[in-house]
Amino acid sequence: MTKVLVLRAPGINCDAEAAEALELAGAKAERVHVNRLAEGSIQLADYGMLLIPGGFAYGDHLGAGRMLAVDLIYRLREDLSRFVADGRPVLGICNGFQVLVKTGLLPSDKVGQATLIDNASGHYECRWIKLGLNSASPCVFTQGLSGTLDLPVGHGEGRFLTDQATLEKLQANNQIVVQYLDQAGQPTMEYPANPNGALNAIAGICNPAGNVFGLMPHPDRAFLPQHHPQWRRRGLDLEGPGMAIFRNGVRAMALV
Amino acid sequence: MSAYLVTVCPREADNHERLYLLAGDLSSEDVQRLTLELLHDPVAHTATWQAxxxxxxxxKAGALVEIAFRPGVTDNEAETILVGARHIGINGLKQAKTLRRVYVSDVQDEAVLRQFAGEHLLNDLIETAYSTLEARSAERLQFYQHLLQLPAPHTPTITRVALRGVSDSELERISREGILALSLAEMQAVRDYFEDLGRDPTDGELETLAQTWSEHCRHKTFRATISYQQSASDAGIDAALHPALAELNxxxxxxxxxxxxHYLRSATNAVSNEALLSAFVDNAGIVAFDEQYEISFKVETHNHPSALEPFGGANxxxxxxxxxVLGVSAKPIAVTDVLCFGYPDLPESELSQGVLHPRRIREGVVAGVRDYGNKLGIPNVNGAVWYDHGYTANPLVFCGTLGIAPRGSHPRGVQAGDAIVVIGGRTGRDGIHGATFSSVELTHDTAETVGAAVQIGDPVTEKTVIDVLLQARDLGLYSAITDCGAGGLSSAVGEMGEETGAVVELRDVPLKYAGLQPWEIWISEAQERMVVSVPPQNVQPLLDLCHGEDVEATVIGHFTADGVLTVKHNQLTVVELDMAFLHSGGVQxxxxADWQPSPAPAAQPAAIDHNALLKATLSQPIVASNENIVRTYDHEVQAATVLKPLVGVNEDGPGDAGVLQPRVDSNRxxxxxxxLNPLYGKIDPYWxxxxxxxxxxxxxxxAGGDPEQTWILDNFCWGDPKLPDRLAGLVRASAGCHDAALAYRTPFISGKDSLNNEYRDAEGKRVAIPPTLLISAMALVPDVLxxxxxxxxxxxxAIYLVGLTHDERGGAVSGLVGGIDNGNLPKVNLATAPSVHKAMxxxxxxxxVRSCHDLSEGGLAVAAAEMAFAGGFGLSLELSAVPTSSSLSADALLWSESTTRFLVEVEPAQTANFEAQLNNIAYAKIGQVLxxxxxxxxxxxxxxxxxxDLASLKAAWQA
Incomplete structure (x- = not known):
């Protein structure tokens, strides 16, 4: 199956570019409103991959991603659980990551293990950052990738937070997929390389099976080479740095 | 009915807590579930609840302040709680209120606490607070009950205003006390109209006329006949290049x-080109992007509301x-903001009564721009911030939007019989008199008299409206569309039905709360509403589309063929006016206007330490880095921003322009x-x-845009145009727009004016803003690469300087911090400037060209510093090489702000190629990159x- 469902909901605003990136990666992307899934006129099971894009779902009132998470839990819990259990890829970008954490699909099928709160800086931040990839992670979206990745962030509530036990489990399972790096290439707590003060410099995590991936940075804003802020200085790459993630997702979807 | 209080505390030490008041048919289990599942995040918070x-x-012990929106003011988070409760199956929740509790340390006095809260924690206009040194249960209960009180039901009534036969002074009083902002002549025209009809107007009719005839909606000053005089003529003007100025002479x-x-439309008509699709007639100017798409651009101001409630006003x-832009059926793809504030270091003691401190205004305005743009998911790619003491009481907030639409997809064909459908937010008392309020000067007690003119935005509702309307456009469901802006439904329906007539039933308009009188429903400027005209067969499909995405859409009437605007509330007739009178019955x-040139200031003799002056100029707020503002705006969303606002090796240098690639499938x-430069405006608005x-x-x-594929917008912000000196400046600025548009062949496609930006303090002293003109430009480029x-x-x-330098330090920003302002305003040479742009x-x-930076505030010194520290490379430049037409001092060469100049970096292998493009253009190689x-x-x-060293220059700029 090569169809990707790009979820729309009130306040989601990165669905169009996510769909464009997926199409460039060879998928067929359909932007579907959450109400169509809830009423059953469109079935999640007909899709090979789910992408929850960025934005401010329901205004992010009551906490980023919270309301859409509640909506998904109450109206689509079984469909979503089955989708994940089937091993189909799920990608949550920025607000989508917040939604996945608050539904409990991340880190692992239980609500209330982790959260994303206000940036330590106290304000919204839009900038390009450098990510380190964990090549040992089971994440299907980063298979075969290693080294670093430049991507933009744009968020006010990206500070990943969890308890010590959960953090250790995340490390043991290689669920920490991407971390914010400093100029020396080390995971960092220093602002602005770590733009939000995330615990352990965590920028994105996956579930233990590796098919659910959420991250604060935006690969969907980095799929063309000219999206990169340094192309006028360094020359144009063949494609944007975010494309690898979408291509991996599409490849993984075809294997399920 | 039962009511509960939920308290949410962050686990990390913090002086803030969130409180929620919940009321309805709620069991204690319901409240427990709401608390656990909606209102707090167990990883980050603890929560308690009680009846x-x-x-x-x-x-907790100690001084605290609890703050909530006043009853009737939009509380978006509370609305979300109601939606969330329905999602989790709790339907008994009828009312929610959000509060924030702030603990304040080191305060021992109630009055001091209240003052601190008023100055730092809340805006009294929209918020109410309970502050105490020691919380008492009974007082708090009373406060909460007050917040939950619902407006009393009332009977809708129509009041007739006795206008027939009344005296001129009585007409003036009615206009003033009703905040109608109509002149005596206009009030006389209204009186005569109703005398002919043999009846008095209703409150709704008078309000409709005041909205439609407001300066904001009708631009009366820009349509007025002006008699212009000047005390001295401008010397040595070439009438062929400066026809409008020559006429004034x-x-x-x-x-x-x-x-x-006379100036703007005539210039556009003279230089219009094939790509120009719509100028000055639609809600935004429209030009062809390519064969398939069109681009629209509009810039507005929201000054008075931002003075009173900076966040809500800018939001x-x-x-x-x-x-x-949605009103021309386009998808918004970029926003811009240009902000003018008083100086942030203004001593509190110099602040007039009732005026917010510039720091607080800036903080609120920036947060308001950020909140709305980010939540809509529209990148903010261009802007500027200016400072002047004249903006202390009257800040300026220019907001622009760029849109894209398939060509020809914007319908403009209202037919009799089409339904009038209002889509989006509900109507409340917010924004009453916004259009007329913008036409009066601010005073120390404006906040109290027109408090309702302040609106709170709800960006998510607007986003859902955009989502459904773009689908409706593609499905061809509507025959016309307009935004519900100034003047509310009265303006939207009045404009759409100008050629036909319309009947509206106000009973059907969805309201936020009870208690609105019919005239208030009719003119409310509640946000996030659009009005569409829908052919009968498309009504149900449109309603289905909207309801399918949780967007409220309601038929409130239909267009007619009788040329009459009829507004009903059940059996009551609120308005019955001829469209012809409404739209053409005003008074020209x-x-x-009387122009008195300002004498040039005497040049100050001084020995200047140029290194110190450069640092001082870089630190001057007008020049200094805005990164702390720009970073909080999303400039990447929609994945189209291919030249960011901040550029350079560390992505923190001041980019000259934003570049967007709106389509993935095309590099166009x-x-x-x-x-914008009000320092020049203080000397002569023409130049x-x-x-x-x-x-x-x-x-x-x-940045690489094509000057021959450029369209421009004007936004004038001025003082009171009834004062001949203010108006003379406005005339000269308009004349300048005309002459520039002709010379550069850049058509104006849209514009707006915000006049009466004056403040009268408690002593009656009047302060006008400096004459301010914002020119926004949009250009096409065939290949963003x-x-x-x-x-x-x-x-x-190699570093080249392109363009001639003259000794033009009049209005120079370096003059504000120790340099010399010699009174010689930069005067664009219209004979050569267009060819310089074309050659560049x-x-x-x-x-x-490897890089290019234009010279503006701070002249060559600042441009060179910025180019160097943005790139992380040094520059070595020779003033002796700078192209001039006469010999100039080093002071002039460094600090002059002569226009039409560029600092350009060229690789050695490209210098011949570069120079070959600059035939007949003044340029010179003035140095190199180190x-x-x-x-x-x-x-x-x-x-x-x-x-x-660059580090200290950059540090000064970033200070």
């Missing part, structure tokens, strides 16, 4: 038949101009720039206008006049 009728548990003055037609300013103003791009147009074009050209940035790229490259563009298109991070500028004798 509101019991003894309230005491908060006529010995016995000039008569101008409407600034809009709804963005929301409003986005709806303008006759105004006088749009470049956005702007020009300010030329400089602003040139600056906007320089921004465009420096041929756009460039301003940061120096590599050591060894040709050089960039020939791929001969590996060492130093800025070295040598004087005419070859001695360093500036020699500074």
């Amino acid at each position: 509101l009728d019991a003894e309230l548990a005491a908060p 006529a010995a016995n003055g000039a008569t101008i038949n409407g600034l809009l037609n 709804t300013g963005v929301g409003g101009v986005v709806r303008d 103003f006759k105004l006088n 791009g749009v470049v956005l720039g702007c020009g 300010m206008a030329l400089a602003a147009v040139d600056e906007a074009l320089r921004n465009i050209v420096a 041929q756009t460039i940035s301003m940061d120096a790229k590599a050591a060894g490259n 563009h040709a050089a960039i298109r020939a791929n001969s 590996a060492e991070p130093r800025l070295i500028i040598n004087d005419l004798a070859g001695q360093p006049i500036i020699d500074s």
